[in-house]
Amino acid sequence: MIKRRIVAKRKNFHWQPSVHSIGGKPARHSLRPPATARHERAGRQALAGGTKIKSKQILGSINLSFVVVFFIILSGIIYMYSINNSAVKGYKIRQEEKEISGLKKSNEQLRIKEAELKSLYHIEEISKKLNMTELNNISYIDETSPVALR
Numbered sequence: 001m002i003k004r005r006i007v008a009k010r011k012n013f014h015w016q017p018s019v020h021s022i023g024g025k026p027a028r029h030s031l032r033p034p035a036t037a038r039h040e041r042a043g044r045q046a047l048a049g050g051t052k053i054k055s056k057q058i059l060g061s062i063n064l065s066f067v068v069v070f071f072i073i074l075s076g077i078i079y080m081y082s083i084n085n086s087a088v089k090g091y092k093i094r095q096e097e098k099e100i101s102g103l104k105k106s107n108e109q110l111r112i113k114e115a116e117l118k119s120l121y122h123i124e125e126i127s128k129k130l131n132m133t134e135l136n137n138i139s140y141i142d143e144t145s146p147v148a149l150r
Contacts, residue, residue: 116122
């Protein structure tokens, strides 16, 4: 069986089989690509607990805390936005209710004025102001008379 180790690079990690033997038997073949000096240094630092790996771990935890703080702030902004929308809608509803009550009062006043203008007493007063007189002789036209047929 071949041991594997993680080799740290700048942006990614990958598994490489080790050339060390297990149980005293040498490894038959190595799938390890040709290593450069930089890869070897990174591998040695990873095995020796170098500072680059620790800085990556600290950087990873900072990124996680940044993400958590970002989502908390984002949820707070969304919450404030929804509360603001609710307040604005409540204000608009109150304004519309005030307008409706004003229109109802105005409608009631117009109905009262309509009833006053249609009243017989008011019509008689207006007819006197316009110098209209009452008719004593009322004549009705028959439907069968020749005048009505023309």
